[in-house]
Amino acid sequence: MYKYDSYDQQMVDTRVEEFRDQVxxxxxxxxxxxxxxxxxxxxxxxxxxHAYMLRVAIPYGTLNGKQMRMLAHIARKYDRDYAHxxxxxxxxxxxxxxxxxxxxxxxxxSVEMHAIQTSGNCIRNISSDQYAGAAADEVTDPRxxxxxxxxxxxxxxxxxxxxxxxxxxxxxxxxxxxxxRLHDIGIQIVRNGDGEIGARFYAGGGMGRTPMIxxxxxxxxxxxxxxxxAEAILRVYNRYxxxxxKYKARIKILVHEMGAEEFIxxxxxxxxxxxxxxxxxxxxxxxxxxxxxxxxxxxxGLSDEIDRSDPDFAxxxxxxxxxxxxxGYAIATISLKPVGGIPGDASSAQMDxxxxxxxxxxxxxxxxxHSQNIVLPHVRKADLYSLWQxxxxxxxxxxxxxxxxxxxxxxxxxxxxxxxxxSIPVAQKIAKRxxxxxxxxxxxxxxxxxxxxxxxxxxxxxxxxxxxGVDRKGTENYQLLLGGSGAEDVSLAKITGPGFTEDGIVDAxxxxxxxxxxxxxDGERFVDTYRRLGMDPFxxxxxx
Amino acid sequence: MxxxxxFRDDGASEEPAVTLDSFFxxxxxxxxxxxxxxxxxxxxxxxxxxxxxxxxxxxxxxxxGYSAARILRExxxxxxxxxxxxxxxxxxxxxxxxxFDSFAPEKPINAADAxxxxxxWEEVYQNAADGRKPIWxxxxx
Amino acid sequence: xxxxxxxxxxxxxxVWWTGYNWSRHxxxxxxxxxxxxxxxxREIAARTVNDCYTVDAERTDTGILPVxxxxxxxxxxxxxxxxxxxxxxxxxxxxxxx
Numbered sequence: 001m002y003k004y005d006s007y008d009q010q011m012v013d014t015r016v017e018e019f020r021d022q023v024x025x026x027x028x029x030x031x032x033x034x035x036x037x038x039x040x041x042x043x044x045x046x047x048x049x050h051a052y053m054l055r056v057a058i059p060y061g062t063l064n065g066k067q068m069r070m071l072a073h074i075a076r077k078y079d080r081d082y083a084h085x086x087x088x089x090x091x092x093x094x095x096x097x098x099x100x101x102x103x104x105x106x107x108x109x110s111v112e113m114h115a116i117q118t119s120g121n122c123i124r125n126i127s128s129d130q131y132a133g134a135a136a137d138e139v140t141d142p143r144x145x146x147x148x149x150x151x152x153x154x155x156x157x158x159x160x161x162x163x164x165x166x167x168x169x170x171x172x173x174x175x176x177x178x179x180x181r182l183h184d185i186g187i188q189i190v191r192n193g194d195g196e197i198g199a200r201f202y203a204g205g206g207m208g209r210t211p212m213i214x215x216x217x218x219x220x221x222x223x224x225x226x227x228x229x230a231e232a233i234l235r236v237y238n239r240y241x242x243x244x245x246k247y248k249a250r251i252k253i254l255v256h257e258m259g260a261e262e263f264i265x266x267x268x269x270x271x272x273x274x275x276x277x278x279x280x281x282x283x284x285x286x287x288x289x290x291x292x293x294x295x296x297x298x299x300x301g302l303s304d305e306i307d308r309s310d311p312d313f314a315x316x317x318x319x320x321x322x323x324x325x326x327x328g329y330a331i332a333t334i335s336l337k338p339v340g341g342i343p344g345d346a347s348s349a350q351m352d353x354x355x356x357x358x359x360x361x362x363x364x365x366x367x368x369x370h371s372q373n374i375v376l377p378h379v380r381k382a383d384l385y386s387l388w389q390x391x392x393x394x395x396x397x398x399x400x401x402x403x404x405x406x407x408x409x410x411x412x413x414x415x416x417x418x419x420x421x422x423s424i425p426v427a428q429k430i431a432k433r434x435x436x437x438x439x440x441x442x443x444x445x446x447x448x449x450x451x452x453x454x455x456x457x458x459x460x461x462x463x464x465x466x467x468x469g470v471d472r473k474g475t476e477n478y479q480l481l482l483g484g485s486g487a488e489d490v491s492l493a494k495i496t497g498p499g500f501t502e503d504g505i506v507d508a509x510x511x512x513x514x515x516x517x518x519x520x521x522d523g524e525r526f527v528d529t530y531r532r533l534g535m536d537p538f539x540x541x542x543x544x
Numbered sequence: 545m546x547x548x549x550x551f552r553d554d555g556a557s558e559e560p561a562v563t564l565d566s567f568f569x570x571x572x573x574x575x576x577x578x579x580x581x582x583x584x585x586x587x588x589x590x591x592x593x594x595x596x597x598x599x600x601x602x603x604x605x606x607x608x609g610y611s612a613a614r615i616l617r618e619x620x621x622x623x624x625x626x627x628x629x630x631x632x633x634x635x636x637x638x639x640x641x642x643x644f645d646s647f648a649p650e651k652p653i654n655a656a657d658a659x660x661x662x663x664x665w666e667e668v669y670q671n672a673a674d675g676r677k678p679i680w681x682x683x684x685x
Numbered sequence: 686x687x688x689x690x691x692x693x694x695x696x697x698x699x700v701w702w703t704g705y706n707w708s709r710h711x712x713x714x715x716x717x718x719x720x721x722x723x724x725x726x727r728e729i730a731a732r733t734v735n736d737c738y739t740v741d742a743e744r745t746d747t748g749i750l751p752v753x754x755x756x757x758x759x760x761x762x763x764x765x766x767x768x769x770x771x772x773x774x775x776x777x778x779x780x781x782x783x
Contacts, residue, residue, distance in 0.1 A: 156669075157670070159607070238611045285680040414766075420755075
C-alpha cells in the first residue's frame with residue numbers, strides 16, 4: 001500500500017500545526033465560531049448532537065495494522081472507547097474535545113493518517129473498491145489512481161470553496177462494489193481496444209434529497225490526463241454550480257439542469273484549455289505510486305482445499321469469504337453487524353484485534369467497506385479456520401455479509417444533529433427479527449439500508465430495501481423504499497407509500513420479504529423479483 | 545487603502561476599478577472589477593491593457609473568484625489581481641496560488657498574521673497560477 | 686417553558702443554563718425569560734459556549750425535559766448506548782424514548 005514520502009508527511013504535519021494554531025485562535029477568541037466553523041469542517045471536526053465529532057479519512061478504505069491500532073488508541077485516549085466506520089469508508093469519533101484535537105491529529109499523522117477534507121465544501125476523501133488488488137475481476141488496482149487524485153485534491157487552491165461537498169469513487173472492474181455512479185464523479189479505470197489504461201468518467205450522481213445516477217461524461221480519458229480531466233469538471237462545477245440554494249448546489253443538479261450534453265461541451269472546452277497548463281504529473285509519478293501497490297509476496301503452490309468440517313465455520317466461509325485472484329488465497333470480510341449491535345461500530349479492543357489479524361493473516365492490509373464492514377483482502381485459505389476462530393471469540397464472525405442483517409445504517413438521531421429519526425434501533429430490531437441465519441440465507445442477497453434523514457448517509461435510495469426516517473409531527477416515522485441498488489445494476493429505490501412506526505416498519509420488512517419468497521423464481525434475488533413484478537404486489541401486501 | 549496587502553513591486557494602480565458593464569462601454573479603462581460569478585473569460589481580449597483586475601468576494605465561502613483568477617493568469621494576464629471583500633487570513637495562501645497578488649479585505653488582516661499564513665505551506669501538490677513547483681515535479685528531478 | 690442550551694466550547698459537551706452558569710444536566714435548567722438574548726450574547730462573548738438556542742421543555746414528575754425527541758436524545762445521550770447515558774433525572778427515562 002501507499003507509503004508517505006517526506007513530502008506527504010510534511011503536508012500532513014503542516015496541517016496539524018495549522019489546525020493547532022486555528023484551535024488556539026478560536027479558544028483565545030481571535031476567531032468567532034462563524035469564522036472557525038469552515039476551518040474546523042475542512043478538518044473533519046463537526047459539532048454534533050452530543051459533542052464534537054471527528055471524521056478521520058481512510059483513503060480508498062485501506063489501512064495497515066499500525067493504523068488500525070492507532071484508531072483503537074484514539075478511541076481509548078480521546079473518546080469513549082469506540083468509533084464508527086462510515087458509509088464512505090471513513091471512521092468517526094463521537095465524543096471529541098476541541099482542545100485535544102490537535103494532539104489527536106498529531107497522533108494520526110504519526111501513522112500517515114489525517115482528517116483533511118473529510119468535511120466542508122471541498123473534494124472529500126476518495127473511495128474505492130474494498131477488494132482492490134485482490135479481486136479476480138479487476139482490470140488493474142484502482143487505488144494508485146485514487147492516490148494520485150488524493151494528492152491532487154489535497155489543499156487544492158481553486159477547489160476548496162466549492163458550491164457544495166464533492167465525492168469521488170474510483171473502481172477498476174465491471175462489478176461495482178463502491179456505488180461508483182452515485183458519486184459526484186465516478187471513475188472506472190478501463191482498458192481500451194489498444195490495451196491502454198484510461199479512465200471512464202461519470203459525473204453528477206449522488207444520493208441526498210435528489211438522488212441521481214451519474215451519466216457517462218467520457219468513455220475514455222488517457223490515464224496521463226486523468227487529473228486534468230478531473231480539474232476541468234471541477235472548474236465547470238465551481239464556476240456554474242448553484243450557490244443560491246444549498247439543496248441545489250451539488251454537481252448532480254448542475255448536470256441535470258444544464259443537460260449532460262451541454263455539460264460535456266463545457267467540460268471538453270475546459271479540458272482542451274487545461275491540457276496546455278501542465279496540470280498532470282509525469283508518467284514517472286504514476287509509476288512511482290503504482291509501485292507502492294504491487295502485490296505482496298504471495299506464496300505459490302498453496303492448496304485451495306479448506307476443511308469445512310466445523311459447520312459454523314462453513315456457514316461463515318460460504319457467506320463472508322470471496323474468491324481471490326491468486327490460488328490458495330481468499331478475501332475475508334469481518335462483519336461489523338452482529339445481531340443487536342450498532343452497524344459499523346467497533347470497540348477499541350475489536351480494532352486492536354483487527355489490527356493484529358491484519359498483520360498476522362493479510363500481509364498487513366485491511367479495508368473498510370462502504371457497507372461498514374472490514375475486509376482482510378489476502379488471507380491464505382489454509383489460515384481461514386484459525387482466523388474465523390479468533391473472530392468468533394471476539395464477536396466478529398457474524399456470517400451475514402450481504403444478507404438482510406448486514407444493514408447499512410447512518411448514526412441517525414442517536415448521534416446526528418441533522419437526523420429526524422433514529423436509524424440504529426430500527427436496524428437492531430430488524431436484525432433481531434431475522435436473527436435466524438438459516439432464514440437469512442434463505443432470503444439470499446438483500447441489501448437493506450437505513451437513513452435517519454433525507455441526506456441519505458445510510459444510502460436508502462440504493463437499498464434493495466431502503467428505509468428513510470422522517471419526523472412526523474414530532475414522532476419518528478419510517479418510509480419504506482424498494483428496488484434500489486448501488487452496484488453495477490444501479491437503480492434508485494421507490495417509495496412504497498405512507499410511512500410506518502418503528503415497530504410497523506419491522507413488520508413491513510417481513511411483509512415484503514414474504515411477498516418475495518412466495519413469488520420468486522429460481523435464482524432471483526429480492527431485487528430481481530421486485531424488478532420483474534413491480535411495486536404492486538408489495539403495495540397490496542403492505543397496505544391491502 | 546490602508547487595508548491593502550500587496551505583493552507586487554510596481555506602483556499601485558491609481559484608477560478606480562469600473563464594473564464589467566462600464567468597462568465594455570468605456571474602452572480606455574485600465575482597471576476593472578468582477579463580481580462573484582461574472583465570467584472572467586470576457587476579459588481575455590483586453591488583458592494587455594489592463595493594469596488591475598479586482599475580483600469581489602461577497603462571502604468567503606463563494607469560491608468562484610478562485611477560478612476566475614486562475615483563468616485570467618492562464619491566459620497570460622500579468623497585471624495586478626486583487627481579491628476584495630470577505631477575504632480572511634486563512635484563505636490568503638490559496639488565493640496567492642490562484643494568482644492573486646493583492647488583497648483588500650473588508651476586515652483588515654494583520655500583516656504579521658498574513659505573513660505567517662503565507663509562509664506556512666512550503667510544498668504544494670498541484671500546479672497552479674503561482675509558478676510553484678508541485679511535489680510531483682520535485683520528486684522526479 | 687423555554688430553556689437555554691449550548692455546547693461547551695472546549696469539550697463540546699451539551700450544557701444547560703442554570704441561571705448563573707452551565708450544567709451538564711438538563712434537570713438543572715431553568716426557564717429563561719426575555720433576557721435570553723442578553724445571556725446568549727454574554728456567554729458567546731465569554732467563549733464558554735457555542736451554538737446557543739432555546740428549546741421547548743416541560744416539567745415532568747422527576748424534572749425538566751425537552752419536549753422534542755431530538756432534544757431529549759441530546760439531553761440524555763444516545764438511546765442505543767445506555768452505558769453512556771447522562772445520569773437521567775427520571776429512573777424511567779429509558780422508556781419514553783424507545
